[in-house]
Amino acid sequence: MEDPWQKAYDFAVAVARKAGAEIRKAGESEIRVMTKRSTVDLVTKTDERVEKIIIGSLKEEFGEGTHCFIGEESVAKGEPCILTDKPTWIIDPVDGTTNFVHGFPFVAVSIAFAVNKELEFGVVYSCLEDKMYKARKGKGAFCDDEPIQVSDVKDINKSIIISEHGTDRSPEKVTKIFSTMQKMLCIPVHGLRGSGTAATNMCLVATGAVEAFFEIGIHCWDIAAGAVIVREAGGILLDVDGGPFDLMSRRMVSANNETIAKRIIKEIEIFPVVRDDAP
Template sequence: MVKKMQQAKDDPWQEAYDFAVEVARKAGEVIRKAGECEIKVCTKSSTVDLVTKTDERVEKIIIGCLKEKFGPDTYSFIGEESVAQGKPCILTDKPTWIIDPVDGTTNFVHGFPFVAVSIAFAVEKKLEFGVVYSCLEDKMYKARKGKGAFCNDERLQVSDVQDIHKSIIISEHGTDRSPEKVTKIFSTMQRILCIPVHGLRGSGTAATNMCLVACGAVEAFFEIGIHCWDIAAGAVIVREAGGMLLDVDGGPFDLMSRRMVSANNKIIAERIIKEIETFSVERDDAVVCKK
């Protein structure tokens, strides 16, 4: 007992990290079973921004498990479905769970086999660990700050490719279908393809895309319009696998900005940034910023 108490004092977040892995797997099982039944679909910001009862149920399960384990008032929470229902998206210095219960909802609805549970944990606005469970593949990606990144307990390492012409880049279209933004998205993709690169891909889930960077399957992932819950866990995993994160203009990565380039190295990241046609998106914490 004394030894366990000393370990907890020396490493206060290990228990939370281990439990996050356990909860992510439990949530993944719920998603898999739901995929075998009828899926009831609703929309949020547009006809292509989908949400299902499974998204909402899984988030409640995750948050409920965390509150039961650690107490209802110990931590703050930022959850995709909670924010969609009007709760604030505020990252404070208080220890905070950042949750995407079903990353890749459109994939889930259509049976496209990339769907992930994403759970991250931040303290004093700094990410401490991240867990991404690609539940249809049964791949558990996880990382703690300063302790490496793993997939099913196998250590991850980003690609060592430095020649952009030998790279695969991954990106997404997002859910905003305004002609101006769609034009810029496809113009950027065209410019990157014409560098040329080996290929341009997209799995339909930002969390999985970042894990693909971490495991060396692709050299970079970029997107404008993603949210903090999409990328928080993946950000830890990429960094701990030896990769890097930047803003799409080359500046420092900002979790709440909804703009990100994650890459295996600075050479690849900066080359991609030269081709990105940026457009404005409202920050995740925009309501706070306006006060």
């Protein structure tokens, strides 16, 4: 049977590369920083411009009516964030905006595509490192066209775990985040890390560089593409309470295997977040 989404997949890779080149160029000049929900939730003109470039190119190629778009900056401006059965692109133009602003060298373009609410493919272009991660459902995961695979570590004491603090700095949440980190360190794990971009963190799980990445407070556009890449590299995704992964729930554990995921879940102190698709 002819593969219905191959053209879309190839196009997504090309668009991600073009978007990454724009980000690199923009990083060479002065960056004007604005804030969104709080003083640490940063956004730049580049985020907005690159999202326009990506969505504009996709609309031109695939038509406006049949495909839907969920983009971080469009949602910030009031567009809906609802996943329907229609072919839907889920886009973070600049994942790691804080890194971008500070020149910390991990910034990614994240583009995912879902049909009937199922993720079909994901592309993460780590544009400062010039690494293209991609995966299609059932067809494996790749970095620069080389197959990638999660690590085979099952012993949590031999693992490296990634987590992030996000942008909500209310003292109760920060306390829970640090308490979880403390428990994790004292298991003990080999180390805790964080690249500052959820999409890249998931690719690090997929390559086997780390065993897991978890976070409460991320958004669907941060993790949709990475979710396909982790699964196709042999890893798993779960909710932080051990239930099934829910793209819109703003919480997730991605890991190399169930043993590691479940061990981490034991330590996570869950705090409430508002779903991406909340009315």
